[in-house]
Amino acid sequence: MHYTFEIERGNFTDAGQASSSVKRTLKHLGVAPANIKRTVVALFEAEINAIAHAYGGTIDVDIDDEKIVMVVADTGPGIPNLDLAMQEGWSTASPEVREMGYGAGMGLPNIKKNTDDLKIESTVGVGTTVTMTVFFA
Amino acid sequence: MAAQETFFGHSLKVDKTRCLGCTTCMRSCPTGAIRIRGGKAVMNDNKCVDCGNCMKVCPHKAIYIQQDDFALIHNYEYRVCLVPTTFIGQFEEKFKTREIYACLKKLGFTHIYEVEHEVEYIVELYNKYIAKHPEIRTFISPYCPAVIRLIQVRFPSLVDNIIKVRAPFELAAHIMTNRLMDEGAKREDIGVFYVTPCAAKIAAVKYPVSNKETRINGVINMDFLFNKVQLMLRGSNNNAEAINHSLTSRDILWPLPGGEASLFNGSHYAVDGLQNVLNFLERLEDEAVDAQGLVEMRICDQGCVGGVLATNNRFVARKRLEDRAHLLDKPDRPLNRYTRYNNPDFCKWIDEQMEIDEITPHSIYKLDDNFAEAIKMAERMKKIEKALPGVNCSACGAPSCAALAEDIVRGDADISSCMFINRHTQASEDAIRDIWGDRIKTRTITNDNNE
Numbered sequence: 001m002h003y004t005f006e007i008e009r010g011n012f013t014d015a016g017q018a019s020s021s022v023k024r025t026l027k028h029l030g031v032a033p034a035n036i037k038r039t040v041v042a043l044f045e046a047e048i049n050a051i052a053h054a055y056g057g058t059i060d061v062d063i064d065d066e067k068i069v070m071v072v073a074d075t076g077p078g079i080p081n082l083d084l085a086m087q088e089g090w091s092t093a094s095p096e097v098r099e100m101g102y103g104a105g106m107g108l109p110n111i112k113k114n115t116d117d118l119k120i121e122s123t124v125g126v127g128t129t130v131t132m133t134v135f136f137a
Numbered sequence: 138m139a140a141q142e143t144f145f146g147h148s149l150k151v152d153k154t155r156c157l158g159c160t161t162c163m164r165s166c167p168t169g170a171i172r173i174r175g176g177k178a179v180m181n182d183n184k185c186v187d188c189g190n191c192m193k194v195c196p197h198k199a200i201y202i203q204q205d206d207f208a209l210i211h212n213y214e215y216r217v218c219l220v221p222t223t224f225i226g227q228f229e230e231k232f233k234t235r236e237i238y239a240c241l242k243k244l245g246f247t248h249i250y251e252v253e254h255e256v257e258y259i260v261e262l263y264n265k266y267i268a269k270h271p272e273i274r275t276f277i278s279p280y281c282p283a284v285i286r287l288i289q290v291r292f293p294s295l296v297d298n299i300i301k302v303r304a305p306f307e308l309a310a311h312i313m314t315n316r317l318m319d320e321g322a323k324r325e326d327i328g329v330f331y332v333t334p335c336a337a338k339i340a341a342v343k344y345p346v347s348n349k350e351t352r353i354n355g356v357i358n359m360d361f362l363f364n365k366v367q368l369m370l371r372g373s374n375n376n377a378e379a380i381n382h383s384l385t386s387r388d389i390l391w392p393l394p395g396g397e398a399s400l401f402n403g404s405h406y407a408v409d410g411l412q413n414v415l416n417f418l419e420r421l422e423d424e425a426v427d428a429q430g431l432v433e434m435r436i437c438d439q440g441c442v443g444g445v446l447a448t449n450n451r452f453v454a455r456k457r458l459e460d461r462a463h464l465l466d467k468p469d470r471p472l473n474r475y476t477r478y479n480n481p482d483f484c485k486w487i488d489e490q491m492e493i494d495e496i497t498p499h500s501i502y503k504l505d506d507n508f509a510e511a512i513k514m515a516e517r518m519k520k521i522e523k524a525l526p527g528v529n530c531s532a533c534g535a536p537s538c539a540a541l542a543e544d545i546v547r548g549d550a551d552i553s554s555c556m557f558i559n560r561h562t563q564a565s566e567d568a569i570r571d572i573w574g575d576r577i578k579t580r581t582i583t584n585d586n587n588e
């Protein structure tokens with residue numbers, strides 16, 4: 001099954017709607033709680049990044065009987081140095097973003113930790129696409 | 138509704154003669170346990186968590202809590218009344234606890250036992266449990282039975298975070314029966330009755346999560362007993378002591394928010410009120426809060442003085458308990474004040490009695506055991522939800538359009554019950570009649586009747 005969500009630039013208030021909707025569906029499907037947790041944590045972080053560091057975008061979610069694939073695609077500045085971005089604690093978050101309680105530099109490392117597969121494609125000046133997969137078994 | 142295995146039982150009932158099917162309760166239920174059928178509210182036993190919210194919001198007083206016949210107490214030679222301090226908080230301060238207890242004795246009880254007398258040992262049990270489980274970071278208090286059930290049905294991933302210790306009234310009941318038996322009473326001659334502020338505690342006695350033996354023989358609704366005692370107090374100045382009358386100020390405050398947390402030395406949180414509890418559990422589940430230590434949780438706003446059977450305003454009752462606590466100058470008392478607790482054999486035995494063996498998850502969400510089938514159903518549900526108007530009018534007898542969509546895929550409802558979808562067909566007329574009963578005026582359906 002397939003879902004699409006829009007992400008609005010700078011809208012932290014509505015952040016988490018995609019992950020709570022996905023959470024509800026996975027509960028309906030009877031997915032193991034640990035896997036639901038991993039999925040929700042990863043999706044939420046990717047959503048926040050698209051809100052905080054980019055200019056919004058879309059989330060595409062595909063669920064079949066063995067996995068969930070989440071694609072978070074934004075238009076934005078892109079990530080110039082991915083290795084650096086993946087480091088724990090590295091953050092370029094603006095003071096406003098930090099004031100919202102984000103910007104600890106743990107988002108991408110957490111996504112890595114909670115997913116079974118992670119692909120990040122980023123072009124500076126164009127945007128970033130984060131593809132995350134969680135297997136249910 | 139489709140037949141299913143029943144996991145829970147409840148004392149909350151709908152009085153069909155009073156219920157108008159106004160949908161107020163249905164819309165306020167945290168687990169979507171209520172539907173309107175035949176013009177009346179109907180509860181799903183597996184979804185209801187006994188939070189009492191429906192009863193609190195019902196404008197027609199149509200939801201009530203069934204209670205044991207009071208005359209039952211006379212089946213026993215020793216009639217013990219287990220009184221929680223919430224009960225005392227219902228009374229004006231000018232009435233001494235001794236006068237209140239005298240009334241209870243007049244009503245037929247032979248012994249009065251204050252439940253909170255045992256809470257310090259309950260916290261000891263929490264500490265022991267926490268020490269045994271270094272792998273767990275967040276420990277949720279097992280005190281409010283509605284919270285336990287809410288976790289079982291809505292947050293199954295958190296069942297292992299609940300401390301597996303039974304409620305203080307159970308400890309008090311064990312201590313009291315043992316004491317009477319030491320004095321020569323026969324087990325079967327002892328009747329222990331707990332005065333409850335809520336439906337959740339009744340369910341905890343009658344349909345316990347743990348399959349261990351309960352020593353509670355009956356439950357008495359607090360509002361019922363309050364009315365009786367209040368009337369007697371007006372015309373009397375009798376005195377009677379509780380058998381264990383030595384509560385500390387902190388014992389008295391136990392049922393209030395922070396009551397458990399204040400006896401606990403480690404890192405702790407205190408959450409009260411249905412909406413707050415839901416939000417906190419939701420965030421815990423997503424790991425969006427990192428709560429290390431003990432999380433005290435009470436479904437009722439202001440804790441148990443906000444219980445649905447507590448007659449008086451919860452803020453007034455809270456103030457009264459705080460005032461009574463201040464009157465006691467000794468907040469502390471040496472732990473293990475009973476010689477009983479100095480006996481390791483006794484502690485070993487009572488620790489075993491107080492243990493909950495298992496808390497099983499019972500998710501209300503899962504659509505089907507078969508994953509492929511569940512996906513199909515979820516997809517259909519999404520389509521139906523899109524087709525529905527999204528106004529959540531509840532005229533279909535479900536709390537929201539999303540809930541109706543779920544009912545439809547589960548086979549518990551039909552899309553023709555949505556008035557927006559299917560306004561002018563016989564099927565819709567029949568469906569509306571099923572939901573709303575005779576209240577709906579008959580009208581003739583013709584094909585050109587689409588004004």
Ligand SMILES: Nc1ncnc2c1ncn2[C@@H]1O[C@H](COP(=O)(O)OP(=O)(O)O)[C@@H](O)[C@H]1O
Pocket residue numbers: 045049050052053054074076077078079085086090091092093102103104105106107108109128
């Ligand atoms: N979608 C994105 N677009 C542009 N930059 C990003 C994006 N996601 C992450 N980054 C960059 O990677 C850094 C690290 O991201 P993350 O680990 O989530 O930490 P944080 O969001 O707390 O800064 C960010 O500070 C930002 O520089």
Ligand code: SF4
Pocket residue numbers: 149162165166167168169170171180184185186187188189190191192
């Ligand atoms: S007691 Fe609570 S959970 Fe049960 S039907 Fe009423 S509102 Fe719903």
Ligand code: SF4
Pocket residue numbers: 187188280281282283284334335336337338435436437440441442443444445
């Ligand atoms: S907070 Fe207290 S009164 Fe309210 S449901 Fe829980 S145990 Fe019962």
Ligand SMILES: [Mg+2]
Pocket residue numbers: 045048049103105106107108
């Ligand atoms: Mg981030």
